[in-house]
Amino acid sequence: MTVRRHARASCCLKCRGKRMKIASRKTKSLKSRLRGALSPSIAIATAICAAALGGAAHAQTVETVPDAPADTAQPAKNDVIIVTGTRVTGMTIEDSPAPIQVVTAEVLKSSGASDLINALANQTPSFNANQTGGDMASQTLTASMRALSPNHALVLVNGKRRHITSNVGAASGSMAADMGHIPTSMIERVEVLTDGAAALYGSDAIAGVFNVILKDDYEGGSLGGGYSAYEDGGGETDTWSGNWGFGNETAYFNIGFDIENRETVTRAAPYGPAACVADRAACQAYLDTGYLKYGSAFRNTALAGYLSSNDVNMVFNPEFPFVNHVGDPPELHRQSFMFNSGWHITDQLELYAHGSFGSKQAKSHETYRRPTQDGGVDLNRDGDRSDTVNGVRESQVNKYPYGFTPFEESDERDYEFAGGARGEFAGWNYDVASVYGRSRMDVFTTNSMNFTLWNETGASPEDFYDGTYWSSNWSNTVNLSHDFDIGLANPITFATGAEYRIDEYGIKPGEPASYYGAGASSFPGYNPAVNTGSYDRDSYAGYLNVILEPTDNWLVDVAVRYEKYSDFGDQTIGKITSRYDINDIFALRGTASTGFRAPTLGEGFYSAVNVSPTGASPQLQPNGAGAATLGFGAGLQPETSTNYSVGLVIKDPIPRLTMTLDAYEITIEDRIGRGSFAYSTGQSANTRTGRAGQSTNSNVPDPGDTNGDGIPDAEYNRALGEALVAFGYIGQWDNPTAAGGSLDPTARANISVSLFNNALSTRTRGVDWVMSYNTDFDWGDITWSLSANYNDMEVIEAKAAPAVLGGATMYSALNLRNMETSDPKYRVNLGARISVGDFTINLRETIYGDSYSLTSAAAFPQAIKDQLDIVRFRNVDYYKAEIGVMALLNIDLSWKPTDDVRITVGADNVFNQYPDKMPKAVWDYQTERFNNSQRQYMTGSPVGYFGRKLYAKVSKTF
Template sequence: MPNALAQAVSEQADEISEVLVTGTRRSGMAVSDSPAPVQMVNAEMLAESGSPDLMNAIATQVPSYNAEQRGSDMASQTLTASMRALSPNHALVLINGKRRHITSNVAAGTGAAAADMSFIPSSAINHLEVLTDGAAALYGSDAIAGVINIILKDDYQGGSFRSNISEYTDGGGYTTNVQGNYGFGSDTAFVNMSLEFEERATVTRSVVYGPAECIMDAVECMNRITNGTPSGYSVSGAYRTYLQRDAGMVNHPEYPVMNHVGDPPEINRIASFINAGYEINENLDLYAFGSFGKKRAESLETYRRPSQDGGYDANGDGDRNDITADGTPEYMINKYPAGFNPMEKSEEDDVSLTIGLAGENNGWMWDLATVYGSNEMDVYTTNSMNFTLWNETGQSQEDFYDGTYWAKQWTTSLDASKEYDIGLAAPMTFATGLEYRKDEYGIKPGEPASYYGAGASSFPGYNPATNTGSYDRNSYATFLNFIFVPTNEWLVDVAVRYEDYSDFGNETVGKITTRYDFTDAIAVRGTISTGFRAPTLGEGFYSAVNVGPTSASPQLQPNSAAAAELGFGAGLQPETSENISVGLVFTPFRGLTSTIDAYQIDISDRIQRGSFSFSTGQGTNTITGRTTGKYNSQLPDPADTNGDGTPDATFNEALGKALVKFGYIGVWNDPAAPGGSLDPSARASISVSMFNNSLDTRTTGVDWVTTYNTGFDWGSIDWTLAANYNKTEVLSAKAAPASLGGATMYSLSSLSNEETNSPKYRINLGARISVGDFTINLRENIYGPQYTLSSASSYPQSVRDELDLVTLGTGLYYKNQINELYMTNVEVTYTPTDKLRLSLGMDNIFNEYPDKTPSAIWNYNEERYANTSRAYLTGSPVGFFGSRWFAKLGYDF
């Protein structure tokens, strides 16, 4: 085995607890001696989690780590994970110590674009090293919350085969996963290969669609709408119009449960990895590793009612209220008379390759490597239509190619370290290095029909006039690292790092980490560090139109001319952080280890999406189909199009002028102008959003990890307790530029949600019982409470009286509370031979679900024209799907 691959190759599984390569550049560091909090997770622990994917498997072992789908639209098709309730972008992923490239799929709401670990087969992993501490001084940008270092298998004899199936007991989510690993070679050269296939079906817990209940009893529905409305909250005759024009939804094949937005996507995935090494001589090794993967995902979006396509202007007079020769109103000429369920589909390719040389010369350990990674995603909208094309021509295709986005990263680095005897208790370790990285990002346009006018309903294509382009940047870095051991009990680790970026300038960060062992059983450790995160190019240049059934939101590029026109300056700047942590390590006797680490992370200029209202208020006006309008035939404006004496909408003049100037919307009576129009069904609200350096936050918390191994005459029990408590505070939020005339960038409720939308704590309890050929793995995962706020202003007092209300400023909100969840998991494994393993298990055996929408809200919306279809609150890391059984087979050869 090449002996210089210390960072690129791991020790054997039974020695994992003794070897550490993450969080320190001191060779031979044992985990129990680490000055920084590092949790080790081996391949067996991942396999025994029962989770269908790598990120959820990690989450069962590391309580400060949460896997979740963030955002909507295409963002829901890439699973992300966060550490310490921060952004997924704040955790750095390494493979064998080398930076992993990020996904091109930018979450429109959060900007999350971290490494997509679904392209890493679990069968390729020897173990993980999870550093839960700020480490930007060691590894550069992104390592604010921590680092996940995935150490690949290097076995060169034999292999393994694994297969598992699973399904939710309440139906749906059937998953098949098959993977294998094989290695060959000798002591001086090896190749280890892994391959994984997975098919995962969607799962739904949707209930009766609100408008569908209205259609069932239109008279009662109108009585509820008219009489159950709070004083001063106007309801126009538009709902009677909807009831007439949407009657065809009763013919939908899934009526009345036809709205499935928010369900997880259907996924087909292939992932492969190869790891290789060759000992050129006793002082020089060549290594390489790389991956290739493909993923296809498809998800249902919000159901579109028949009335929402607006009909067909058959005589071309610009008014769709005319009656055709057969007596049909033009507004009732629908492409989908029963409405339709658009789908968003992606086809994704992911590639990476690392090649390096590692050696030793004159006491210097050095490592020269180059790493290339790319991720490309083709985006489609299917089973949909273009409302504008239908309104104008009576024709529209159903499937659209929306465009492609891609991200590439190429990193070349040289690291070197040497030990010097300077008269201390142990030699001083000096490490230094250089790094060059090139990042690229781009969006390719969709076909014209996907973005013309309203574009493909649900996900308009990328318009070459406003949304597409290619972008790149270069960065250079250098670091110095000194590790001193003044006494046998005391270690001090000091590092400083300088990085220079071609787009925003330079950053210098540093850290001091220390550990003092009072006895063999008790030690104290701590870190003071600064860090930073460079904005991803996706955050800086992603642009799209995000639409819903009654809303639309163009997302501007922060680094665009339009953003500068609105007063946002020179675009995104880096986030900066200050991290303080202190911990205790207890090893009172053999078999028992316990660590407690408290931390505080302050992040300045945190990147978040801000939203500004352009127009509101037209959602309650009767649909007319007329082409009047100041800005666009499809946009609400102050005109009184329905003749009720009340302006249709309020709007922000400055924002509207900028949208027109830079082609995001068309001009009066010109829907074919650059940028076209927005979705004509987006009548209730139209807003503009963009990422910006807007928040300063403070996150404080405690990690507690305890393991205890007990042996008995009949077998053994390995006990685990891992817990995390976390609290985030918004210290300040930047106001919108004065040019927007007092527009609000963040509501008080959205700022509150930043603090409360993640579980307050997590506790993982585990007992692994081994008796002869049987192993019983018991796990209890406890998730603390969390909540978000929603406006209560539109509900009558009788409803408010039943809600948990919160007043912020002049606004009244109610809590969407998800209470504490207890998830009990069990797995039984039978090992009849040294090579064969059979397992059966169930996660969440008591079929726990998160809380439902507050009953007062649900009852009020029931049989009203409301888009309710999902009974359970979203946002919980455990989802809303209930218990899941699984069966696994493993064979080693």
């Protein structure tokens, strides 16, 4: 049946002195993948492009447009009216003075991605999703635009600011809006503005804006389901979605849902005794002959549940040698519901509302703990665990005789409600709205233990409630606009408005066992003495915006905005955007703007202890007393930015071929990042001992590497040590193993202190290229698309640490270099959508540039260095961990057996490509040392390390 949309989606609006009907919009596309030289998929893409240029008939659309019913004409995507990046009513994409892309519901529906972020990342080359992460970073998927922070892209829903996540652990502190809670079944389109727009929308819109436009259908709907999995195992995912419209031409109520259930993907590297990793069967036979103290009787003794001879017992773990899964994506269960509604009271007044509710449960692996890391039990209560009691050595009374893998789990609730009125009064357009959103996340550590409780009592819980963090945003806005005819080519648009916002953030403590002493192993609970509290602030903003056209082919858009925050003061920013149409084919456009980003309350007040099996890093509040004692008394300040862009628009040089080319430069000063100061680092001396065939001891600390040169210094950092003592983390500033302090005793070999700061300034330069072309043939049609992004980020300033830290660095020269090289500098999307009768084939090739980071090789013997790509940097040897060029081919085939049923099958990463593996010499060396961060594949790839994904979907409209 024909779906009817709300009346405002077909009313006539003024468009720069013309009358234009708002078009419905649908698009389509895919992502792809492969690596190497001229791979099979690159060859396929080259052939596709050659065929397009040689066999074109005539064009029709920009992206992918689905077949329309015979009685309805689907407009080209460039004729779609946009509402993002401009306050001119009726602006189209091809007339926009700012670069903007539209991703339609049809694209999202056919994508192999199971969430909105990945679906958008597949379509927008300057937008890359993070596929893996540790701790809480893996449980809230984030993405970055132009290799900046996720915080630098603003998310709107129906033009209204979306609330942010409460998860500070995502992407090193980024608290962007979690688009995973927006059901794709509710989305009509997403408008992606790739230009600085803080003067229009306020804080955060430095790199760009995502405006999610919701469906307003008042009848009809759809139901759908899908299943996907990786061919090499894992990632089994089922998805379900639905959407219904109710009402009439005066009022509408549209509701929808998305449900996703996803299993983890395991690509763990071997971990454990090197000989056993190499030949487990031989190792097992060797152990059973009596090499272990308890030999083959180990698993039969009455003490088997607690007793372990030494770390070699990890070979009895049923997952050995693939016991360490940290970094693998989490198991996830997500349920999202949303509605969108409106009611035309009169022709000049509409009441509207939209809202969402999301629930998500996630479970991710933490680093594997070896059997003896719990330290044993003080059976005779004499203050140490070195005695033999009743024939049992105290240090060998272990809770998990084969070691254990803790899990970090979260249970999240996310909701938002927006309501308002818009219309026209006395010639003025108005929009008055209020939006409240809240994110709450309960955090748990499971399958773990508290080492301190175990050492002292011989008992410990296995599952812990660590605490809860929450965040809320309440935004109230008034927007007014009016067109004035002052004798120019077209009337000028004058817009003004104001905003009042309240932000809140808080952390609630966990159960006492989660933070007592060492706390829950892998993720200690939030301690009410140092980690918890509630914080809030309010802000006011006002703006003026004037859009004028001095001539028929010249548009100028000027805006200025003022904001004042209760915690750090005020900011005034502005922008000027212009477009000049040289003729009907060529146009020039450009923007100069300033912007800012207010630090989130989570960045300012989050505090926790991050631990690994052999290290600990307390994170201090930058706006708290701990940071002040280290010389950071002012707390976090806002980031400020300057954005320049210039672009060329080419439309119809041959019928319906469209191309845009935009160059940009974004400079961010006082950029917020998480800096880390070394108090002590371990295992440098132990490394050489281990290579000599002796036993390593990861619990013996070495002096701190305070200057970041890879060589331990002669003494500990006193300022950091005293701060650690003041907060109760250690008992003596120059001896971390001395009695006292709450840090895990097994994690004191590598101690650092971290906090968010404004130490960096960066400059990002790049180019976006978007081209589309459509060809019609007697047998069907093909829509071609090409989009590309080149992006280069440079650190132009790194401020020195406060003098009280005695020369310690927040970001070493190595950190800064890796920031500049660890992301691919370019990405290219090639797409073709082929429609033949009831069948549609989508092909998309996505090519990612290479990237690399440098990792210290100072401790490696020369024999290992000879096998690596060694780079000498600041007189220290590093090996180059490089991920080469990757190209991915994605294909899907859709069939419509009836007008209202669609069946889709597809494959992402058709040629089953993976990132480069860790060099074998490093792999062998790390295995020998029981290195807990070992991975088979280089980390940091925007496509993950999962291989080919196969999927199938079915949907029915009604």
